[in-house]
Amino acid sequence: MQSATWLPLALLLLHTAFGAHTHHHAKMVQTHSANTRAASPSMGVQYTGSVRPGQQTPRRQVPANILRPDYADDGRPKARGPLLPWQVEVKTPADIEGMRVAGRVAREVLDAAGSLVAPGVTTDAIDALVTEETIKRGAYPSPLNYHSFPKSCCTSVNEVICHGIPDSSVLRDGDIVNIDITCYVGGYHGDCSEMFLVGDVDDAGKQLVKATYDCWQAAIDYCKAGQPFNGIGAAIEDCIKPYGYSSVKEFCGHGIGKVFHTNPNILHYRNKEPGTMQVGNVFTIEPMICEGTARHLMWDDQWTATTMDGGRSAQFEHTLLVTPDGVEALTARLPTSNPFFWEVDTGYTLPDPPLVAKPRTRPPTGGASKPAATKGFSSAAKKAGAKKKKTKKK
Numbered sequence: 348m349q350s351a352t353w354l355p356l357a358l359l360l361l362h363t364a365f366g367a368h369t370h371h372h373a374k375m376v377q378t379h380s381a382n383t384r385a386a387s388p389s390m391g392v393q394y395t396g397s398v399r400p401g402q403q404t405p406r407r408q409v410p411a412n413i414l415r416p417d418y419a420d421d422g423r424p425k426a427r428g429p430l431l432p433w434q435v436e437v438k439t440p441a442d443i444e445g446m447r448v449a450g451r452v453a454r455e456v457l458d459a460a461g462s463l464v465a466p467g468v469t470t471d472a473i474d475a476l477v478t479e480e481t482i483k484r485g486a487y488p489s490p491l492n493y494h495s496f497p498k499s500c501c502t503s504v505n506e507v508i509c510h511g512i513p514d515s516s517v518l519r520d521g522d523i524v525n526i527d528i529t530c531y532v533g534g535y536h537g538d539c540s541e542m543f544l545v546g547d548v549d550d551a552g553k554q555l556v557k558a559t560y561d562c563w564q565a566a567i568d569y570c571k572a573g574q575p576f577n578g579i580g581a582a583i584e585d586c587i588k589p590y591g592y593s594s595v596k597e598f599c600g601h602g603i604g605k606v607f608h609t610n611p612n613i614l615h616y617r618n619k620e621p622g623t624m625q626v627g628n629v630f631t632i633e634p635m636i637c638e639g640t641a642r643h644l645m646w647d648d649q650w651t652a653t654t655m656d657g658g659r660s661a662q663f664e665h666t667l668l669v670t671p672d673g674v675e676a677l678t679a680r681l682p683t684s685n686p687f688f689w690e691v692d693t694g695y696t697l698p699d700p701p702l703v704a705k706p707r708t709r710p711p712t713g714g715a716s717k718p719a720a721t722k723g724f725s726s727a728a729k730k731a732g733a734k735k736k737k738t739k740k741k
Contacts, residue, residue, distance in 0.1 A: 396506030396657035401515035428609025437627035449537030450677030474513035489529035520546030539678035559661035562586035589700035593641035633664030
């Protein structure tokens, strides 16, 4: 889950997507049926694409016997990581083993959620399954009540960059959706997300998803002990620039472990921030790549972040451990994971950059999601940033 970035990064301690979320969230007005993406008549938000908020079900409950993070009851995270931005925790062998377990659980839950994606399925149904599968594994869904986030996962459809709240919205043929999962088990968080195609997606949508995956992989391949963290953003931009895509700057990757969002901030664009990777560092890489502008609009729920121009956005995420040989994806895919569309259509190849299609929007007709603002969970973080200046991302 991404975290938000505000103010000069080198001077401020940025809280990760959810971590930047330090104020209460405005309640979402739920006036839309499960089958409509009609404009909200009350809050005055200028929706930019096809997605509109639906109706939310009551917060799902987690059995009392499940180990819970410190914010589960009141929505306020208490644990903090290192104070200064350049201080990055080196995990102990015990930490690493605990994070491998959390990463594997998050992966299994993400795979279960992805298998449900199809036209006609509501994002709330995905959240219900995520909650069930998480509890089944003795884990707590980390997003639930994190800075009062109301659901167990994020479902970001089409122009929603991140932090889409699951609700009665129905997935439609041609949609693309990111499902962002974080699970807390044994005292550690594991965080990952993937893109899923809903039915028959157009060529431009497929191109965006594949190009996003490729830039994400290029960033992962770059990582090893001794490499500057700021090279991650350069690797991403080098991949997407020929396609005319843009990388979101207001939300970033983050350190993770016993604390959901901590140092370092992982910026997915060129930057000059200090910091070098060390063996034992654990962080997420989760670029949010947009067809058009990377500027975002925040919905009144203070979580959902959408592109300003209604163009679609795509994202992939792993929790990564720096090892003596490179990096290990603690949320690595399994042989049973849902295949990517290019693995099914083995004849698919990413078109050459000159063939980039312009962002596509379509009239509202049903579905839901939200605007982005930081790393992991951080749309409300933007308001928090107005008070504290800036923070980090979820």
